[in-house]
Amino acid sequence: MMKRLLKNTILVMMFISMSLFVMSGEREEKQENPLVQLTKISMVQAQKTALAKAPGKIMEGGLEIENGLLVYSFDIRTGKEEVTEVQINAKDGKVVVAKKETMREETAEEARDGKKVEASEKGETGEGLLEKAEHAMERVTGEEGDREEPIHGTINVKKYFHLKKLAKVNEGTAQKAALKLVEGTVKEAELENEDGFLVYNVSVMYHGQEWEVLVDAGNGMVLKVDTED
Numbered sequence: 001m002m003k004r005l006l007k008n009t010i011l012v013m014m015f016i017s018m019s020l021f022v023m024s025g026e027r028e029e030k031q032e033n034p035l036v037q038l039t040k041i042s043m044v045q046a047q048k049t050a051l052a053k054a055p056g057k058i059m060e061g062g063l064e065i066e067n068g069l070l071v072y073s074f075d076i077r078t079g080k081e082e083v084t085e086v087q088i089n090a091k092d093g094k095v096v097v098a099k100k101e102t103m104r105e106e107t108a109e110e111a112r113d114g115k116k117v118e119a120s121e122k123g124e125t126g127e128g129l130l131e132k133a134e135h136a137m138e139r140v141t142g143e144e145g146d147r148e149e150p151i152h153g154t155i156n157v158k159k160y161f162h163l164k165k166l167a168k169v170n171e172g173t174a175q176k177a178a179l180k181l182v183e184g185t186v187k188e189a190e191l192e193n194e195d196g197f198l199v200y201n202v203s204v205m206y207h208g209q210e211w212e213v214l215v216d217a218g219n220g221m222v223l224k225v226d227t228e229d
Helices: 002-032 034-038 043-053 103-115 126-141 171-181
Strands: 057-066 069-079 082-089 095-102 185-194 197-206 209-216 222-227
Touching (some): 034 222, 069 095, 171 222
Antiparallel strands (some): 197 209
């Protein structure tokens, strides 16, 4: 009787310790990536779905905004020289993308994403281009970890007035797009020039926290989601 009681006590303590460990991990993940708070399925569930779609070894994965959707994106090695990118909708758990690439194509794509520097304004000086190139490399090498990734929209703007005339989608459409990702209450929305592109900055209150959702004013697609400090 005493041995059974001791065994049950140990099992309960192990269960509590594991629960605390999982909760601690979830808190750390939310602090590192606030998008976790918007998901409906966990990373583990997404991994299982991704591996069922493309059996192999997960090389890397993360939570991000892709084509206006909140997705878990995984690079899975499915062959000696083959990688399959699988994206899982973090809201409903469905497979969004399952795209095969060779290791060479994957490496080339990463290089393009990291080093691409665009001169959006005519007459930009060589010094300005050099500065952009340095910033791009910093993002690749991690030398400046607190630098935010720039957004890439569909409508280039150079000024901060007459923005409404340039928008191709209205404010209501932008708000609906924002609420699909952050299911709260819209506080305000306004047109802005963000990184040289025209966007709606939609402020949404969700569980007592204010969120900033940037929506492309050209196609109504969400480009970025973040919490307000």
